[in-house]
Amino acid sequence: MASNPKSGTAVAADVRLVETPFDPSAELAHFTAAHPSAGGIVSFLGQVRAGDAVEALELKHYGPLTLPGMRGLAASALGRWDLLGLLIVHRSGIMNPGEPIVLVAAAARHRRDAFAAADFAMDHLKSESWFWKRERVGGAWRWIEPRPDDYADLARWDMPGPV
Amino acid sequence: MASNPKSGTAVAADVRLVETPFDPSAELAHFTAAHPSAGGIVSFLGQVRAGDAVEALELKHYGPLTLPGMRGLAASALGRWDLLGLLIVHRSGIMNPGEPIVLVAAAARHRRDAFAAADFAMDHLKSESWFWKRERVGGAWRWIEPRPDDYADLARWDMPGPV
C-alpha cells in the first residue's frame, strides 16, 4: 500500500507467489478492466523458452523471505512512480517450456511511469528476489548462477544489489 | 521484414491500423502463443482515460502516409533490437473512454530488447506517426497540439523528430 503522489489515494499492489500455472492473458485482462482511468498499461511476461535444450525449469523460494521481498519491491515501485495499479505474479515450482514464469503489469496515467515501473520491477525481481533457479538438460538438473547482466541491470536504478 | 541479427531468420512485424474497436487481451494472447521461444514479451496498451472530462477522442489519419509510416517504424525497431516478433495495432476513428487506442508488443529472447523496442515504438508512434487527435469536452471538439514531452521522449533515442 503506497500513497499516490498526485491523487493522494492509496494504491494497492496485487502481489502473488503461485505454485501452479497461471493464465497471463486472463490476469492482464482483469488488471486492465480494473484500471479504466489508466492512459497506459505496460506488461512484462517472462516464460520458459521453448526450443532450447532446457526440458524444465524449477524455481525454489524461501517462504519467510520471498513473498515479503516481492511486496517490498512493489511498495518501492509505488513510491517511486505515479501509478494507478501494479500487478506482480510469480511462479515457483517446476515449469515446462512455454509456461509463464512471471507477469508484471503497471497502470499509470502517463506511459513513462508505467514503462519505468515495470522495467524496475523486472530488474529487481531478476536480481534481488529470493528465488533459486535450476534447469533440467539431458535429464540432469543444474543450478543457475546469477548472470553479471543482472547486476548491471540493477545498477541502472542506483539501488543496492542483493542483500 | 527485417533480418534477426542472431538467428538470421526473417522476423515479420504485424502492423495494423484499425477503424473499429479491438480486443487487446485477445491480440496479446494470440501474439504470445505465436512466440513460445521468447523469454520475454513486453506490451504497452494505451486507452482513452475514463473519468476525465473527455467524452470522446477521435484520431484521424492520412491513408497514404500513416500505415506506411507505422511499417517503417516497425522495421526500424526490428533492425535495432534482437526481436522474435513485433505487434503494432492502432485505432483510428472515434473512441469512447476506456476503449483501447494502441497496443504494442515485442517478443524477444532477452527482456531488455523487448522493453527497449516497445518503449521506442511508443515514443515514435506518439510523436512521429501521422495521427491527428481531437477530444470532445462539454460537447465541443478541440484539436490537440503536440506536447513538448513527446519531443523530449523522442530525443532519448537520438533520432530525428517528426518530418
Add this chain to the structure above:
Amino acid sequence: MSLKLVFLGRLEDAAGAPELTAPLPQPATLSALLGSLPPTVAEAVSGGRVKLALNGRIVPCSADTPLSDGDELAFLPPVSGG
C-alpha cells in the same frame, strides 16, 4: 483540370472541410494555388510547421513546386500522437 486538396487535423476546421477540389491554377505551382485559396485558408496552410504531401509523398513547401491535373495535395499540421 483539377486538384484534390486534403486538410488534416485542425486545418480541416480552417478549410471548412476535410477535402476540397480546386481548379488547377495557372501557372500550375504551389504559390499560384495558395493565391487562389481564400486568404484564411491560405494563411492556415502556410504556417511554418505545416508539411506538404503530394500524391502521398512528403515534398518541400517551395513556391514553385509544380502541380499537375489530378494531383492530391495534403496539408499536414504537426501530429498529435496516438
Add this chain to the structure above:
Amino acid sequence: MSLKLVFLGRLEDAAGAPELTAPLPQPATLSALLGSLPPTVAEAVSGGRVKLALNGRIVPCSADTPLSDGDELAFLPPVSGG
C-alpha cells in the same frame, strides 16, 4: 534442543537435503554449529556470498551469532532470478 537448517539453491545438493534437523550445539553459536556439520557442508555454507537468515530475518554471518532451541537457520546462496 534442536535447530532446523534450511539449504536453498545449490546448497541443497551440498547438504544432501533441502532441510535438516541438527542438535543445538554447545556453545549455542554459529561457529559451533558449523563445526558440528560435515566438513563439505560447512565449507559450502561458509562461502563469502552465502547469506544467513535466522527465523526468517537476514542476520550477519558472525561466528558468535547466538542460536536457541527451535531456531530456523537458512543458508541463502546468491539468487538466480525469475
